[in-house]
Amino acid sequence: MNDISDAFAAAFAMVAGFDKDLAEIVGLSLEVSLSAVFIAAVIGLPLGAATALFRFPGRKVIIVLLNAFMGLPPVVVGLIVYLLLSRAGPFGVLGLLFTPTAMIIAQVILVTPIIASLTRQVIEDLWREYEEQMRSLGAGPVRSLTALLWDARFSLLTAILAGFGRASAEVGAVMIVGGNIDHATRVMTTAIALEVSRGDLALALGLGLILLVLSTCVNGAAFLIRDAAQKRHA
Amino acid sequence: MDPRADILPLVLDDVSFEINGMRLIKDLSCTFEAGPRTAIIGPNGAGKSLFLRLCHGLLTPSAGTIRWAGPDGADPVAAQAMVFQRPIMLRRSVAANVDFALKLRNHGKPDRTAIIDEVLGRCGLRRLKDNPARVLSFGEQQKLALARAWALKPQVLFLDEPTASLDPAATHAVEEIVQAIHHEGTRIIMTTHDLGQARRLADEIIFLHRGRMLEHAPTETFFTEPKNDLAQAFVKGELLWWKLGKDNRRAGGYEVDKAPRRRN
Ligand SMILES: Nc1ncnc2c1ncn2[C@@H]1O[C@H](COP(=O)(O)OP(=O)(O)OP(=O)(O)O)[C@@H](O)[C@H]1O
Ligand SMILES: [Mg+2]
Numbered sequence A: 001m002n003d004i005s006d007a008f009a010a011a012f013a014m015v016a017g018f019d020k021d022l023a024e025i026v027g028l029s030l031e032v033s034l035s036a037v038f039i040a041a042v043i044g045l046p047l048g049a050a051t052a053l054f055r056f057p058g059r060k061v062i063i064v065l066l067n068a069f070m071g072l073p074p075v076v077v078g079l080i081v082y083l084l085l086s087r088a089g090p091f092g093v094l095g096l097l098f099t100p101t102a103m104i105i106a107q108v109i110l111v112t113p114i115i116a117s118l119t120r121q122v123i124e125d126l127w128r129e130y131e132e133q134m135r136s137l138g139a140g141p142v143r144s145l146t147a148l149l150w151d152a153r154f155s156l157l158t159a160i161l162a163g164f165g166r167a168s169a170e171v172g173a174v175m176i177v178g179g180n181i182d183h184a185t186r187v188m189t190t191a192i193a194l195e196v197s198r199g200d201l202a203l204a205l206g207l208g209l210i211l212l213v214l215s216t217c218v219n220g221a222a223f224l225i226r227d228a229a230q231k232r233h234a
Numbered sequence B: 001m002d003p004r005a006d007i008l009p010l011v012l013d014d015v016s017f018e019i020n021g022m023r024l025i026k027d028l029s030c031t032f033e034a035g036p037r038t039a040i041i042g043p044n045g046a047g048k049s050l051f052l053r054l055c056h057g058l059l060t061p062s063a064g065t066i067r068w069a070g071p072d073g074a075d076p077v078a079a080q081a082m083v084f085q086r087p088i089m090l091r092r093s094v095a096a097n098v099d100f101a102l103k104l105r106n107h108g109k110p111d112r113t114a115i116i117d118e119v120l121g122r123c124g125l126r127r128l129k130d131n132p133a134r135v136l137s138f139g140e141q142q143k144l145a146l147a148r149a150w151a152l153k154p155q156v157l158f159l160d161e162p163t164a165s166l167d168p169a170a171t172h173a174v175e176e177i178v179q180a181i182h183h184e185g186t187r188i189i190m191t192t193h194d195l196g197q198a199r200r201l202a203d204e205i206i207f208l209h210r211g212r213m214l215e216h217a218p219t220e221t222f223f224t225e226p227k228n229d230l231a232q233a234f235v236k237g238e239l240l241w242w243k244l245g246k247d248n249r250r251a252g253g254y255e256v257d258k259a260p261r262r263r264n
Helices: A002-014 A020-053 A061-069 A074-085 A100-137 A142-151 A153-169 A173-176 A188-198 A200-231 B049-055 B092-102 B109-122 B138-151 B167-181 B194-202 B219-224 B227-237 B240-247
Strands: B010-019 B020-031 B036-041 B063-068 B081-082 B156-160 B187-191 B204-209 B214-216
Touching: A020 A100, A020 A142, A020 A153, A020 A188, A020 A200, A061 A100, A074 A100, A074 A142, A074 A173, A100 A142, A100 A153, A100 A173, A100 B036, A100 B081, A100 B092, A142 A153, A153 A188, A153 A200, A173 A188, A188 A200, B010 B049, B020 B049, B020 B063, B020 B214, B036 B049, B036 B194, B049 B081, B049 B187, B081 B138, B092 B109, B092 B138, B092 B240, B109 B138, B138 B156, B138 B167, B167 B187, B167 B194, B194 B219, B194 B240, B204 B219, B214 B219, B214 B227, B219 B227
Parallel strands: B036 B187, B036 B204, B081 B156, B156 B187
Antiparallel strands: B010 B020, B010 B063, B204 B214
């Protein structure tokens, strides 16, 4: 019992005092997850919108795959990226294994299907409503697509935040491809796993609290944005 | 494209349209020349909205042809506009809804600002210009859809029940706008359930019933001496579906109980 309250006290002290190690870990976590989400959005938004709008060969296959990949187990993704990037693998020469770049690659693979699938659903619904008007006005595919992405921006932001939630919370993939190396590839989730196994509950708890606050803020923001958008645009 | 492109006349030749084997428009032939205003009337489900969509090019006929026979007829999209029965509003401000349409026709910025101000002013929406379009009342949305179509200065304007949910004052205002658009040289092809409106606004009437064009006549002739019995019954406000349901006879051989008169 004492252990736990001591750990809490130490954790609060660390968070309040901006402990240097703690800040470094939090910083790297944000860097990795934000980069991954940014890249996933750049790929996922147009991909999702295109599958919603256009009929092309292989479209159904892409839709099914994207839906299935929404729930990819992070450890499996980690393993695959590991095999690809390991010295013997096809991209071994790049020397990316156990770097933040490897972690970003793994998270992009995890997050892109989420953003693309949610985008497709949102854009498909909106297109059903807009299609006749767009065709009547003579809007071509590109103009229609950009108009849809813009008009759906609030819903799409929640899709992106959902992707960020997944990226910042997962531990399996970054652990395998990053290796949890101190001052190099250690992020919040891997640090928590490590510190708990080492018995340093204070650092683990401090990180856990930050992660919790972060994910609560992200979800809160998603809710508020949606709510405001719904009030404004019915 | 020049907004004054000349795409008329519009020629429909033996047009049919079907969905899942149901023939919803049947063997329809007619020609729309530049000039007169046309009102399409007929009971609910007659096919009026489908007819407008076919003419506007949103639907492709299952049989027969629809073509713009004018000199610019090969590229007709930019010379037309349509106001739908249920207005479709982009999730943007009122002004941005009009702006979007104008951008698609490659109008420059100063040009767009002036046109937006003019059409919103004339449709009574100027004070709402920064409001989100989707929270407007239904009637206001209908006026915005009209303003957006008007801004494009089309040669042909399709209007699907433009005053269906407007109050009397707004109906009057919209009718004046339609007249103004007509005087600017735009060809009006509209549907309406308001026979008074058809009389006021249209030069010719097309009567549709169950996907068939049963009468196409100048307004005056149509209302004073409709040739078709069903058109006659419709003008007198009789319940066509009820009568047809009762003895289920085909339109051609149908007789009105009260005033039997054969179609010829
Ligand atoms: N996509 C569709 N699938 C099946 N049936 C359809 C479809 N669209 C229209 N219809 C049918 O075609 C008929 C004509 O429809 P349309 O909307 O043109 O009627 P309308 O004359 O405009 O009626 P209203 O006065 O109620 O607007 C209706 O019976 C309708 O149920
Ligand atoms: Mg209709």
